[in-house]
Amino acid sequence: MTTATPTSQPQAPFGEPNPYAPGAAPTAESRGFSIASLVLGLVSIVASSTFFVPVAGLVLGVMALQREPQSRTMAIWGIVLNGVMLAGTVLVTIGALVFGLAMLPFAFL
Template identity: 55%
Template sequence: MTTTTPYQTAAPVRTLSITSFVLGLASIVFGWTFVAPVAGLVVGILALGREPLGKTFAVWGIVLNAVMLAGVAFFALLALVGMGIGAIALPFAWL
């Protein structure tokens, strides 16, 4: 009598999509401002094409990284406007 053991299937690969998601969460929680969100955005876009089973993680990673980059861009623009107003008002500081 021959006994056969059921074969094990490999777990679906979702490495890129989970990496994008984790980078998005970490960049928001730890305040990583530029490099991690850009890397997470690129990895998330790559994951959309390569990992169909990880689509949800990839989309959330893209959203989180894009939100972080938009926030950084907004505050950088706000800082530049503030420095411009300060530079314009500087001659009147001694009055």
């Protein structure tokens, strides 16, 4: 009968680290917000008149800058694309309203 207590991991001789011991699990990098912002930025080129797609992409891009520093480039491109398309949508909407109001007196002739 032995009095030695079993150990969970065998030790390598002479105090060297055990090369067969399981190491720390690699952490998966989260890039969801920045990828979503970039995809919505590309989609907003086609669907910019919806006004909601660029706003959602802009919000996701700003959140990605705060939470995902490793994917900063994708987040910045998403912010730029969504910002440009949002500004274009606002300008086209204001232009259409001004043109519509300017043509209103001629609508009843």
